[in-house]
Structures are given as structure tokens and as C-alpha cells.
Amino acid sequence: MTRVVPPELSAAPPALQHKEGWQQLRILAVGAEGGGSGGLLQSIRQWVGEGGTEIESVPDLPRAVRQLGAGRWHVVVAVLGESADEDLAWWVDTLRGATAAPRLIAVAHRPSMGLVLRAEKLGVLDVLSLPMSRDDFLRALRRVRPTSEAAVTLPDVQPHAVGQYALVGQSATMLEVYKLIARIAPSLATVLVQGESGTGKEVVARAMHLNGPMASGPFVAVNCAAIPENLLESELFGHEKGSFTGAITRKIGRFEQAGGGTLFLDEIADMSLALQAKILRAVQEREIERVGGAEAIPVSVRLIAATNRDLKEAIKQGRFREDLYYRLAVVVIRLPRLAERGDDLLQLTSFFVRQFGERYDKGIRAISDRALDLLRNHAWVGNVRELRNVVERAVIVATDDVLRVEHLPEEFRGEEATLPDRSEGALLTLAEAEARHIARVLAQTNGQIGAAAELLGIHRNTLTRKMKEYGL
Amino acid sequence: MTEPTLTPVRVEKALGLLPEIEALEPLRALLVSISRPDERTLWSSSGPYLTLGKRGVQPEELRHRMPQVFHTITEHLQGLYGAYVEALECQQRADGTGAVAALLRAGRSEERVARLNQARAWYDVALRLSQGLQDRRPEVESLRSLGELFTGLGQYAEAARHFQRALAIAEAEFDQAGAVAACEGLGHTALALGQGVGARAWYARGLRLAEAAGDQRQIGRLERYLGELARQQGEATSAGEHLRRARECLEAVDATEEMAALLNTQGRLEAQLGRHAEASRAYREALAWVQRVSRDAGLEVTIRLSLAELHLEAGRFLDGEEEMRRAEQVAIADNLTGRLVQIYTVMGRLRGRQLDETGFVFFEQAIELSRMLERSPAAVAQVYLEYGLFRERLGQRDEARAYLERAREIFGAVGDALDRDRVDAELQKITA
Numbered sequence A: 001m002t003r004v005v006p007p008e009l010s011a012a013p014p015a016l017q018h019k020e021g022w023q024q025l026r027i028l029a030v031g032a033e034g035g036g037s038g039g040l041l042q043s044i045r046q047w048v049g050e051g052g053t054e055i056e057s058v059p060d061l062p063r064a065v066r067q068l069g070a071g072r073w074h075v076v077v078a079v080l081g082e083s084a085d086e087d088l089a090w091w092v093d094t095l096r097g098a099t100a101a102p103r104l105i106a107v108a109h110r111p112s113m114g115l116v117l118r119a120e121k122l123g124v125l126d127v128l129s130l131p132m133s134r135d136d137f138l139r140a141l142r143r144v145r146p147t148s149e150a151a152v153t154l155p156d157v158q159p160h161a162v163g164q165y166a167l168v169g170q171s172a173t174m175l176e177v178y179k180l181i182a183r184i185a186p187s188l189a190t191v192l193v194q195g196e197s198g199t200g201k202e203v204v205a206r207a208m209h210l211n212g213p214m215a216s217g218p219f220v221a222v223n224c225a226a227i228p229e230n231l232l233e234s235e236l237f238g239h240e241k242g243s244f245t246g247a248i249t250r251k252i253g254r255f256e257q258a259g260g261g262t263l264f265l266d267e268i269a270d271m272s273l274a275l276q277a278k279i280l281r282a283v284q285e286r287e288i289e290r291v292g293g294a295e296a297i298p299v300s301v302r303l304i305a306a307t308n309r310d311l312k313e314a315i316k317q318g319r320f321r322e323d324l325y326y327r328l329a330v331v332v333i334r335l336p337r338l339a340e341r342g343d344d345l346l347q348l349t350s351f352f353v354r355q356f357g358e359r360y361d362k363g364i365r366a367i368s369d370r371a372l373d374l375l376r377n378h379a380w381v382g383n384v385r386e387l388r389n390v391v392e393r394a395v396i397v398a399t400d401d402v403l404r405v406e407h408l409p410e411e412f413r414g415e416e417a418t419l420p421d422r423s424e425g426a427l428l429t430l431a432e433a434e435a436r437h438i439a440r441v442l443a444q445t446n447g448q449i450g451a452a453a454e455l456l457g458i459h460r461n462t463l464t465r466k467m468k469e470y471g472l
Numbered sequence B: 001m002t003e004p005t006l007t008p009v010r011v012e013k014a015l016g017l018l019p020e021i022e023a024l025e026p027l028r029a030l031l032v033s034i035s036r037p038d039e040r041t042l043w044s045s046s047g048p049y050l051t052l053g054k055r056g057v058q059p060e061e062l063r064h065r066m067p068q069v070f071h072t073i074t075e076h077l078q079g080l081y082g083a084y085v086e087a088l089e090c091q092q093r094a095d096g097t098g099a100v101a102a103l104l105r106a107g108r109s110e111e112r113v114a115r116l117n118q119a120r121a122w123y124d125v126a127l128r129l130s131q132g133l134q135d136r137r138p139e140v141e142s143l144r145s146l147g148e149l150f151t152g153l154g155q156y157a158e159a160a161r162h163f164q165r166a167l168a169i170a171e172a173e174f175d176q177a178g179a180v181a182a183c184e185g186l187g188h189t190a191l192a193l194g195q196g197v198g199a200r201a202w203y204a205r206g207l208r209l210a211e212a213a214g215d216q217r218q219i220g221r222l223e224r225y226l227g228e229l230a231r232q233q234g235e236a237t238s239a240g241e242h243l244r245r246a247r248e249c250l251e252a253v254d255a256t257e258e259m260a261a262l263l264n265t266q267g268r269l270e271a272q273l274g275r276h277a278e279a280s281r282a283y284r285e286a287l288a289w290v291q292r293v294s295r296d297a298g299l300e301v302t303i304r305l306s307l308a309e310l311h312l313e314a315g316r317f318l319d320g321e322e323e324m325r326r327a328e329q330v331a332i333a334d335n336l337t338g339r340l341v342q343i344y345t346v347m348g349r350l351r352g353r354q355l356d357e358t359g360f361v362f363f364e365q366a367i368e369l370s371r372m373l374e375r376s377p378a379a380v381a382q383v384y385l386e387y388g389l390f391r392e393r394l395g396q397r398d399e400a401r402a403y404l405e406r407a408r409e410i411f412g413a414v415g416d417a418l419d420r421d422r423v424d425a426e427l428q429k430i431t432a
Helices: A007-011 A040-048 A061-070 A084-096 A113-121 A134-142 A172-184 A201-210 A229-237 A273-285 A311-316 A322-328 A344-359 A369-377 A383-397 A410-418 A430-444 A449-456 A460-470 B011-016 B022-034 B039-043 B059-092 B096-112 B116-130 B137-152 B156-172 B176-192 B196-213 B216-232 B236-252 B256-272 B276-292 B297-313 B317-333 B337-353 B357-371 B377-393 B397-414 B417-431
Strands: A002-004 A025-030 A053-058 A075-079 A103-109 A126-130 A151-153 A160-162 A165-167 A191-194 A219-223 A262-266 A287-289 A296-298 A302-307 A331-334 A366-368
Touching: A025 A040, A025 A061, A040 A053, A040 A075, A040 A134, A053 A061, A061 A075, A061 A084, A061 B276, A075 A084, A084 A103, A084 A113, A084 B276, A103 A113, A103 A134, A113 A126, A113 A430, A113 A460, A126 A134, A151 A369, A165 A201, A172 A201, A172 A331, A191 A201, A191 A322, A201 A219, A201 A262, A201 A302, A229 A273, A229 A287, A229 B011, A273 A287, A273 A322, A311 A322, A344 A369, A344 A383, A366 A369, A369 A383, A383 B039, A383 B317, A430 A449, A430 A460, A449 A460, B011 B022, B022 B059, B022 B317, B059 B096, B096 B116, B096 B137, B116 B137, B137 B156, B137 B176, B156 B176, B176 B196, B176 B216, B196 B216, B216 B236, B216 B256, B236 B256, B256 B276, B256 B297, B276 B297, B297 B317, B297 B337, B317 B337, B337 B357, B337 B377, B357 B377, B377 B397, B377 B417, B397 B417
Parallel strands: A025 A053, A025 A075, A075 A103, A103 A126, A191 A302, A191 A331, A219 A262, A262 A302
Antiparallel strands: A002 A053, A151 A366, A160 A165, A287 A296
């Protein structure tokens, strides 16, 4: 084991406002010995110089896992094998479970642009090629040192409590939503809540229930998209024993369970046309029939439906019944995306930090400015639900009273490079920028080439060619 | 302009259009392996309930990948035909041992693609041929192959019968490797039937034989089995000692997959002792061993499930769910339908702990998948058992009782007394 201090690192900005305050940088080099790596370990030792840094070398991933379990490491320098992509995924997975979340410098023979982009998305500190240059390595290493992070005190939030849920936020768009809820909750009108995934449709439905005339009755939620199509009918209307394979007992459906209360049909667009017809009948006639039953059962429920789809478009495509739409959309509430809610993000962050802080017994009172910038900079495809998940994870891993960049998921740490004040942020070539954009769009379309080509406005063959060219 | 993109077809619908014809099995496997969740679904309120049936598949992608499947099918058939021709050539040269080896190779090839009945047909022919040979080692090998096949099918009594015969012949012929393997098989079947004492006796006998032969890999493996057995019986000290010895042997011969399996057992032991950090470390190291040489997807799923269960025990639901989703991804990509059944059962259990009624979708998916499999009825019974416990947790007693009774019926039919007793105890709790 060698202990050395790189002169470049000593000259780097001091470890700023970091509670841990590194006295010594600990580097674990994996697969860096032997011919395959071109004497990488010796080079690293020379480059970092003498004193202050501890370098240890292990031959492979299993031994690295043992070392990672035995202490705190700041950096892992891993030489990837022939299946570089697969190796990278394993490394990211391994480091996710390691103490102190060490940063990964992946080293590969001729890394493709695809590998580099995937690595960036996964929050890998850097991908360097073999033979490795001294400057590249030291530049990567400098980025490991914690940057200055000033604490921003989290504001006190007064949420509108909705049972175990809460409506949080004071943006203009949300104030309009609150006003609408206040106006329509006291009636028995059927309501359609529209909004992207994770915008809080169920919370709004619960708020209407709790503030409406059926508040003393049950609130029953059914997620139409989650339930297998062949079971949804019996879930909604119930069934008699033996009416189909698997009907092992008589079942009371959700319509009946919600009697005297509210039935919330979430993701209503994910329902077959045949079932839509049955829902329409239940709404119009206020009675249902259990599957396999002959008796009409009267039901008295307030119906609230929700969807993240454009139902009018679904009607045009013949996927949704127009008559049902007009029955459900007596009143329509549209929920804004998180990106449209301005500083509600800070309010929501604060609310979730306190909620999870209580659950996991953590006294977090602030968030670093840099972490907040990353949250503000994020695309939030999953809206508030995604934010909630990110904050929960961050609270779990936080060790003191401030949430920092290191507590955010790896992909956020990857996004750090996109923040405006990064001194190391090099300008991109046109090809690099194009490759990054294609990778982003592909991620957005979940790898579906046709959809990505449509978004990019190019032919799918052109996209396929470019993907091949950039190794995506 | 680009052509409009059509919405992917849901797997539940796609499978509904696929007749249950054996020749279409590779197409079904392809369909499952290329299925993807919709990005919008991932963050929608149905995201946490996403199962295989709700993933999407693009027919165009299926068409695009078909040549790859045809190639794999051709390769598989070439292997089978080649093995048969080789067996014939061996017959021609009066090399019965070689002929049996070729037939067994064909059977294993069938087993690898989960065609268990076809594998059995090859092994039956191999056994018949081997019984006429002077050298009896091929017969031991054929019996062992059949024993392992029946174990996989959950037909433990039949498996034990084949292993017993293999052992008797191997000992008479001084075939030490064959005898050790037969003891291992007998240990597994005894364990599956809940006969802990019998299992220990078989493993110990196998260990003595392996030690006499000085085979470090076999010694390590048997020590691991003894360690696992001791762990299951709550004998932590003894388990730890067996596992330590196993590690010494297996690390010395760099037995990658064996090391991964050993560390998985070690993790389970640590978890049982409440040492969660140590357990987590053992599982992570186990995963690293899986990655090191040839990736064994089945073993990876087993370890990820162990890790997920560890998180669940510690109340870290978010981590547990993430680990299960990774396991699910591996199982789908490698067409490990049986493992998906296990994964969805654990996911259902997680939702049960969160008192989330919609969690029933995982059990329904597990039951649906297990119907598609040629696999152990005991595995299906496990799903019913967990489904019953899920319903019980939600206070739905009638449904809980119905599922538990079904589990009891299946465990009784396969002779799994241990699990049947467990179900009885749960049924009594409901009635009380």
C-alpha cells in the first residue's frame, strides 16, 4: 500500500464546508496491475506523488467489494474488461451499496461515445481511455474533492392535510387548483382529474372526498392500469363464487365497497371499450351486476376519475368512449407539471424532508445550494412522485443535518456537469452535443427508435445510422 | 416526415394471441425478453404495480429479432442432431460409453432451454443403452441426470429412487465422483421433503467420499450444503463453521459460481443473526463473483432476491423494491419465468407489509406465469401460500383461507410435509 499526496490536489481548493473534511484521499485501483492495464497502477502512483493519498490495488471486482466493505474510499479507479458496458453497469450497482458512496473513474480500452454517455447518465465521475494521460487522470481526480456547498435553510411548510397525504405549494397554478377544489368538492358532481404522472391526482381526489358531502363514507381507489385486464371487471363489480377459474369465494367489488363514499378510478384510459360500456351503465343507472350474478345491485357513490392521457385524442383514435368521457368530465381539474410550479419545488422538498426525516429519525434542516440547483435543473419526468422518491433516498443516506449533492442519486451527480459554474466543463464538439442529445431523447422514449426519430424530426434510418456511429 | 409510432402492445395481450404450441416457445421467450416498460408507466401511479403483463412490446422489433431466434433454434437442433449422429457413430464403433455421453449431452442441451420432457426422453434412451454396458459409470451418470431432472420438476420421490440406484452402482463400481454426486442429490431431495436429518446424513456421507478423493471443489460444495442445512435448522455456530471450511476450499480452486452461492448462504446466515451490514456485504461480494467469469443469471436473481428480502426485513422498502426490479430485469432478459414467479411473490409480500391491497396483482401474475411453466407444483403452492398470507394481513379471511387450502392441497399431493404443516398452522390461526 502506498501513501502519497498529488501536488495538483494540494493546490486544489481546500475541502470546503464539508463535515467529513478529507484529511486523506483514499483511492482503490481495480485491475490496474499487470499487462492488460499497461502498468496503470505504477503510473497513478507516480502522478499523485508522495504523501496524503492512500492507494490500494486489488485484482478484481470480488476483492474490491471486500475492500469497499472494510472501509471508506473516495475514488475507485476500475479498468473495464472487454464487455465494458456490462462491466460499467456492475460497477455502478456495486458502488451504490458501498459505504460513503465512492466516485468511479472507469478506464477502458478505446471507450465508445455510447459508453461515455451511459457513464455520464449513471453518475460516473469520468471515463478515461487506455493508455491514460496524466492530465486527464488528475483533472478527474480534482473533481472528486467536494466543491463549496452553502446550506440553505428549508422553509417551514404549512400543507393542506389530506389524511396521510398533503397538498403542498403556493404557486399561482396550484392556487387555481385549490380554488376549483373548494368550489366543486361540496357538490356530488363527477370529476375528471387530468395531469401527467406524479402530479398528485389521487391527493386531489382525496381532498375533494374529505371536503365533500360523502366525507363520512369510504374513499376507495382503483388503479385501472395496474390490474390485469381479465380481472378488472370482477375487481370493480365483484363476482359470485365459481363464476370463473380463480373465483374461489364471493367477492364484493369496489363499487359496492365505496357505497356512501367516493370511488376513485385512476388511469381510466387504460380500460377496454367493453368495460368502459359497463362503467357507463353503472354511472347512468346507478346500479351494477356482479360477474356471474343476475341481480342488479343499487350503488350510491361519488365518482372521481383521473388520467394522464389526452382522452379527447383517445376518443379520436377510438380507444375511449365519447359518451363516457362526457359523463365523467362534468368538471375537469388539470394539474400542472412540477416544472410549471416554480418555487413549489423548494416547498415540496422541505415538506418531504421533514416527512421522511421523522420516519427515518433524521434531523435535517437545510439543503445545500448546489443540491438545490441540481433539483431545479432536473427534468422531473415523474413530477412530484419522482421528487418524493429522490428526497426519501437522500434522507436515508444523509448523515448530518444538511442534504448535499452526495446524497442525491448517482444520475444527479452525473447532471452536476451541466450546472453553469463548473470550471472543468469543457466545450463540446458538434458531434458530442448531437450524441448527447440523441442519448437523452432515447432515454426519454425508453429506447424506442421510432418514437425517438419522431421527436428528433429525422427518419428512423438516419437515427439508426447515427446511433451506430456514436456507439449508442 | 417520419411515420407515426404506434403504442406498444401489452405483453398480457400479446401472450393472449399466442397459442400454447411447443414450437412457438422460442417466440414467446423472445417476446418476453424484449418487452419494456413504458417510460410514462414508470412514474405513473400504476408504476409500483408493474408486472410482465403490463410491459409493452413492439411487433416490429419482434419481427426484426426473429432471425436471431431462428439462428438459435437451428443451432439447438444442430446440436441435438449432431449428438444423435455422434451416438450412432459410437454405436458403430461399439463405443457404448461414448454413445451414452452424446445422448446425455443432448438431454442437457434440452434442459438448458427448459424443454424438460424432451430432456427426459434423451435421458431415458441413454439409461436404456447404459444398462447393457459392461462399464456401469454411464448408467450412474444417466440415473443422476434423471434424478436431477425429477428434482427440478418437484418429483422428489422419483428423484430419490434414481439417486439411490446411482449410488448403489457407483459404490459397487468404486466410482467415487458418481457416488458423491448421488449423495448430493439424495441430500437435496431429503431437504426438499423436509427430512433434515436424512439430508444431513447424505451430505455428510458425500463429504466423507469427497475428502477421500481429495476433491476440493466437491468438499467445498458439500460443506456449503451442510452449512445451509445447519442455518435452516437454526444452528448458527455449526453453519458458520461449515461455511468457513467451504470458503477455504472453494477460494483455493477459484470456483467462481460456487463462491457466489456460498456467499449467498453466508449472507442468509448473517441476516438470520441480525447482522444486516455483514449480510449485505456478503450478498454484494456474491454478486461480484457472479460477474467475474460467466454470468449466471439464475444465481444472480437468487442473490438479488436475498438482498431484497434483507432490505424488507430491515424495513427499507425502497431499496428492497429497487433490488427486486433489478432481479426482474435480469429474469426477463434471460427468460427465467420460474424466477419471475418468485420475484412477483416477494413483491406481493412487500405490498402486503405496506397493507396495499392492489399488491394482489403480483400474486395473480405469479399464478398466471406458473401455469405457463413445466415446473414444480410445490412452487405454485408457495405462491398460493404467500397469497393467502397477503389476504390474511389485509383482514380478508375467507379469501385467505381459500388460498391457504389450495396450497395445503398441493403440498400434500407432492409429499412436502414441512410446508403442509406450515400451512396448517396458518389455517389454524385464521380459524382461532
